[in-house]
Amino acid sequence: MVNQKKPSAVLPHFDDFLLNLQTNNYSDRTVYNYERDLKVFESFLAELDTPFAGVNKQVINQYKAYLTSIDRKTAEKKERGKKKLESRSMNRFLSSLRSFLKYLIEMDLPCPIAPEAVKLVKTERKHPQVAELNDLIRLIEAPSTFESNKLVMARNRAMLEMLFSTGMRISELINLNRNQIDGTGRIFIRGKGKKERFVYLTPRAYTYLNAYLALRDDNLTALFIPYRGLNASDRATYRRRISTNYLQERIKRYREKLKINVPTSAHSLRHGFATYLAESGANPAAIQILLGHESLDTTTRYVHASDRYAEKTHHDFHPLPDE
Structure with a gap:
């Protein structure tokens, strides 16, 4: 009996799709994310022994089940006991697939299924906790207590102070160069x-x-540089900058030492920035500009009023007087 050749799981026109993203001025990071997400779909088709031309609604449903068994960061199959992929992360993979299918249709190329047939999964609307202002201040000040190396202490303290002062993303902070800081404390961000x-x-x-x-x-270009590890010895000086993983791990360590119960990360400082500006009476439109959001709807997801503040607002502004 002759062995049948497995159908190819390679996505047709995949490289053309990525090139189209680049020519439309998508960032390198965005292009990389699309590539990674779609390679997961390729791996799924290979395991299913199904060619791309055979993709239908049943295959899409099987893909959704497959996504629950992978790790978001590595895009590899998870080990038993690891946390289930969240619905928002699953939708990221599904949205990438929809974008690819839309590209095929726009280019008049064969497409086995309509993009609209790739339905996103229902997401639970979470209300992320924001640490108390006092806890965020303790976190920002933690390097001065827990770092013995003077350079590391000064650098880490400056990074945390800047994150909460500006509300910028951790990726924006890490990619800052020294010449982006002017004499007034204003920073130009791309x-x-x-x-x-x-x-x-x-x-x-x-x-x-x-x-x-x-x-x-x-005379290194980067605003924040490493002092040990592989990045510190990189001969290409333009690559000598601190990593996001380092800063996130350090924040986790500070939080544990301070016994702050609310999960806290670099993104928590951004959430806290927005929340406490709002609680102080800042205009939501101004917060939107500071956060760099295109839509005000996105900003409202970042602004989480504390229960105590909500209660105070109810007490102060309810139209019916106290008896």
Whole structure:
């Protein structure tokens, strides 16, 4: 009996799709994410022994089940006991597939299934906890307590102060160069989707940044550089910058040492920035600009009023008087 050749799981015109993203000015990170997500779909088709031309609604449903068994960061099959992929992350993979299918149709190329047939899964609307302001301040000040190396202490303190002062994303912070800081504490950011905006340092954050820069005796471009590990010895000086993984791990360590019960990350400082600006009476449209959001709807998901503040608002502004 002759062995039948397995059908190819390679997505047709995949490279053309990625090139189209690049020519339409999508960021390198966005193109990389599409590529990674669609390679997961390729792997799924290979396991299912199904060619791309055979994709139908049943295959899409099987793909959704498959997505529950992979790890979001590595896009590999999970080991038993690892956390289930969240619905929002599943929708990221499904949205990437829909975009690819739409591209095929726009280019008048064969497409086995309508993009609209790839239905997103229902998501639970979460209400992320925001740490108390006092806990966020303790977190920001943690490097001064827990770091013994003077350079590391000054750098980490400056990074955390800047995150909470500006509300910028961790990726924006890590990619800052020294020449982006002007003499007034204003920072020009080219953020997500290559959108440009200004963010602003508080006098306190500006003081800690200058204290860190005063300790620097190098001419490296990056604002925040590593002092040990592989990145610190990279011969290409333009790549000498701190990593997001390092900062996230450090924040986790500080949180554990401080015994802060609310899960706290670099993104938590961004949430806290938006929430406490709103609680202080800031205009939502201004918060939208500072966060770099295209839509005000996105901003409202970042602004989570505390229960205590909501109760105070109800008490202060309810139209019926107290008896």
